Structure formats: C-alpha cells, structure tokens
Amino acid sequence: MKYTTRPQAILLLADGTIFHGKSIGISGTTFGEVCFNTGMTGYQEIFTDPSYFGQIMVATNPHIGNYGVNTNEVESDAIKISGLVCKNFSFNHSRPDSESNLYDYFEKQNLVCISDVDTRALVSYIRDNGAQNAVISTDGTSIEELKKQLANVPDMKGLELASTVSTKKPYYFGEETATYKIAALDLGIKRNILRNLAHRDCYIKIFPYNASFQELQAFNPNGYFLSNGPGDPEPLTGVQAVAREILNSNKPLFGICLGHQIIALANGISTYKMFNGHRGINHPVMNVLTGKGEITSQNHGFAVNREELENHPDLEITHYHINDNTVAGMQMKSKDCFSVQYHPEASPGPHDSSYLFDTFIELLKK
Template identity: 45%
Template sequence: TYSNWRATGGLEPWLAAAQVPIIQDVDTRRLTRHLRSVGVMRGVIGAGEDADDRSRAALEACPSMVGLDLASRVSTKEPYTWGDPRARHHIVAYDYGIKRNILRLFTENDCRVTVVPADTPAAKALESEPDGVFLSNGPGDPEAVAYAPEIIRAITMDGIPTFGICLGHQLLGLTFGGSTVKMPYGHRGGNHPVKEVDTGRVLITSQNHGFAVTGNDQSVTGAAELEVTHVNLNDGTIEGLRHRELPVFGVQYHPEAAPGPHDARPLFQEFLSALRGAIR
C-alpha cells in the first residue's frame, strides 16, 4: 500500500511495468557476507515452484566472464567521426565500448575524433595521420581481445602518442608483455583512492572493472618496458602505467566520469600536451 497523496500507484506494479525484479524472504546481509568471503559470483533471480531447477539451468547457460571477448560485440561496426572537422587535433579512438563522455571531453578540447572498430589494422588507423590514438574502455576479459596487442604495438612503435582507459589500459599492459587477472571483487563506484607514485598525491576516482594488470606498486609483471604510475590504496592493484621511452600511458580508472570525481581530469591535458609536443 501507499499513503502519499500524490501517488498514482504502488511500488510493485510500477517495477513490474518496468520489468525490474523484486526479491523477498532473502537474507541479503548473509548474501553480502558470502560474496565478501568467496568473491564475485554469477547469480540468478528465480520465481515460481520450479524456480530452483530453472535457475540452475540458467546459471549453467551463462558463461564465465573469463575468456569472453565482449569488446568485439559492442564495438562500432563502421568508422565514424565526432567533433568539428576544423578542430586543432585529430585523434583516432579504438572503440572497445567507448563512452560518449570521453568523446565530449575530446571535442571540448579542440579535437575531432575518428572512432574505429576494435579490430581495425594499425596501418588503416594511421592512414589519416592522427595526432594521437586513444584506446577506450570496454567490457570483458582483456586477454580474450587477442587481436589487440599486435595492433597496439604497431601503433606505439610508430611513435604515436597513445592513451588508454580501463580496458585500453589493460591492453597496453598485455601489449608490452604483461598479464591480467580477474579480481575477486572488482572495483565499482566513485570513491576509490588512488595514489600517484611519483608525487604521493591521492586522487578520488570512479571505477568499474573486474580485471586488473598483474603487478604491484614497483613494476608490471613481465613488462620491463612499463613503469607503474598509479596504485589503488585499498588493495594495491595497478591503476596506471607508462612506457619508459615512448609517449604511451594508461589508467585503470575513469578520469572522464560524469557524474563523478574530477580529480583525474588533468590526464586528458597530459595526453593533449603529448599531441602538441609530438614530433610529426
């Protein structure tokens, strides 16, 4: 029942119309403690007399996130442009699941962006002589995006300034010999403290990822060409990396988050400065 004089209906029919499930008679505190102990698990909500059998069947049919290349599913199928064609800078963005707010921030900083499919060959992407290459965020297991490291290596070896966020950051780690791991809990939310290794400055960041580049605050495992630039203060995982010689860097968190903290917005300016300072 509802009592507010402005109400036009109850919660249950409103959620049903929106196809949002409701759970009851479930000890959610116990469920939370279980997940806290064992880590992220697949789950299903069932209803009806045979809910258990149907739920088990649904779970068995749901693949594990490990080994899934979801980037190819969500990527654009054809290239497209974003921004004023008269803009000062031209960036090629690899779409592994790119967020519109990233494109908006680039255009606000006098850039036009050519967004290309995730599997676009390096030679094709560089035909337009971009000032820089952006590797976007996206879903799935980075190690399953097996076609990406060869492409990224060809781009970076050409000396093009390259910036990766989230999945793009993980793919940079793989490109230069590193590895990734599925995290037991993942990072979700807009209040994760991250430390800049060089300065000790702490940033409050927005994050949404279940995989991480393997290593610690000293090094990226198996990738001697990379150095760690940022670490998570909650669990010590790598949050940023940079190539020791090439104009290449990436961050695990989302500096473009909106709504969300803006502590890390200067990373976009760092990338833009690399574009302006690049020898072309």
C-alpha cells in the same frame, strides 16, 4: 499503476544461494555476473556504461530511481547492464529536469529488476565469496530450471565482450576544424571520454574494435586512444596486435580501463580476474609521480599483474589503488604512452583525475 501489486522475485547465485525480493513489474529472467557499485548517485550513467555489459548490477545506495532519468546523462545508446538488484525502487521522481521515471525507462528496454532485497547482506556475501554468475527471475520459473540454465552461462574469465558493444562502423565526434585528430578504438567507449577530448580541441574518429592499424593510420591522427569496455582483455589478441603497431608508430597512445589492460598485454604483461572488482566513485588512488592522492571513479573486474609490471624494463607504475595496492596507472619510458585502470572522465564521479586528458594533449603537442 503497474506497481500496485508486485510479484515475488528471486536472485539465484551460481553457488546456490538465493536472495528474495519483489519484481518492479517487468516480467522475465536475466543472467550475468553479479557485481556491486558503491556510488551514491549517477545510476543512469552506470546502467548505460558499456563496461557493465553482461553484468547484473547491485546498487548499494538504498534508493534507486528517486531523481528519474535524463537523456543527457547516458554513456551509450542503451542500457548495458543485464539486470538490476536494489533495495528501494522509486517509481516516483522529484528532480525538476527529469524527462521520465526510471520504471518507464526500464520498461522500454525490457530490463528486469528485483527490489526489496537485503542489499547489505547481498554485498557482504559477494565480498566474502567473490564475483559469480547469477540469475534474476521475476516470472515464476522454478529454482531447478533456473539452476540448469545458470549452469550454462559462461564465466567472465576468458569471455570476449568488446565486440558486442563496439560500434559497427566508424563515426566522428567533435569539430572537424579542431587542432588535434585522435583515432579511438571503441572497445565499449563512454560518451564522456569523447566529450573530454572534444572539449580539449580534439576531433575524434571512433573505429570498431576489430579495425586494423592501417585503417586507424589512414585518418592521419596526432595520437591514438584505446577505450574502456567489458569482459576479459586476454581474448582480444587482434586489439593487442594493433596496440603494438601503434607503439611502433611512435605516436602518443592513451588507454583507459580495458585499453590500459590491452597496453599491458601488448607489452607482455599478464592480466588476471579479481576476486571482487572495483566499482564505485570513491576509490582512493595514489599518484606516484606527484605524491598526491586522488578520489576516482572505477569500474573493472580485471587488473594488470603488478609484479610483472615492476620487473618490466620499459614500463613503470604511475598510480596504485590505496586499498589493495593494485596497479591503477602506468607509463612507458621509451614511448609517449600511458594508461590508467580507472575513469578520469568519471560520469559519474569526482573530477580529481581529469588532468590526465591534459597530459594526453601535451603529448600531442610534441
């Protein structure tokens, strides 16, 4: 098999630090911002999450590929990460309902992966030194050449990526006879968000990221949704303008992750790039409204300015991250509008926060 002889490979960080490993057998070079996810399961959902577009994923779970892949566990139409770094790559899998192994899945989509890396040391280094661009090379390209190429990779700050993962034309999800109609702006939407809405008697029309408010309004929806997605929210000025028009329409608006940040920017509240983002399925969040804690699935490298939010006359914090007190949720006082920084649809992750979809339905009923 192809993995019997495995060439040496490297991960080169923008600051010049090098981590050594082995190729899983797919030759090439790939660039992106290196980040890590602490989830112990759900790797296929992570790899296909559009919010990870442009990022090299470091898996903290030491075993990747051990349960194979299944087409029911994808969050988009293809792998979205730029590359994978892991400790042990499993070429064999043991789950009965797996459809294939992870290597074949990667080979079909030409995803470059480096394994046999000391991921504990790598994650510690990223935590201490912050997120930065990196390159995986499994084809023997020289260090000096990789450094030259890496220097030309744009930083995530200021990078607009929603256009690269958004649908090119509108499409529908759910039953046309459903009680509620939702106009969703696709900034990198996950399929499980659509499943959660459809499960709650919603018929959703999904629009490209650059759709106008008039296009969304023509669907005559009961409410609007702004999705998750990759990149910096600040360059998405057109989406921010659409969010303001939605708010002026006085219909319910729900935002998740990037959509949450867009709603903040639409209200004059700034966002910032985090030193290290939140990526995993065990992040603790406090619900200010109920006083209860929630374990959540998170994936973001940008956040909403908490001080500005606390001083805003029409917005209030509804959730905050217990580890670092960053804003995890907010709502408007004068509008039926709320948003969260994390992922209530999970996939992967716990379902503590799935009630947020029910909250949205209650607003639609009004």
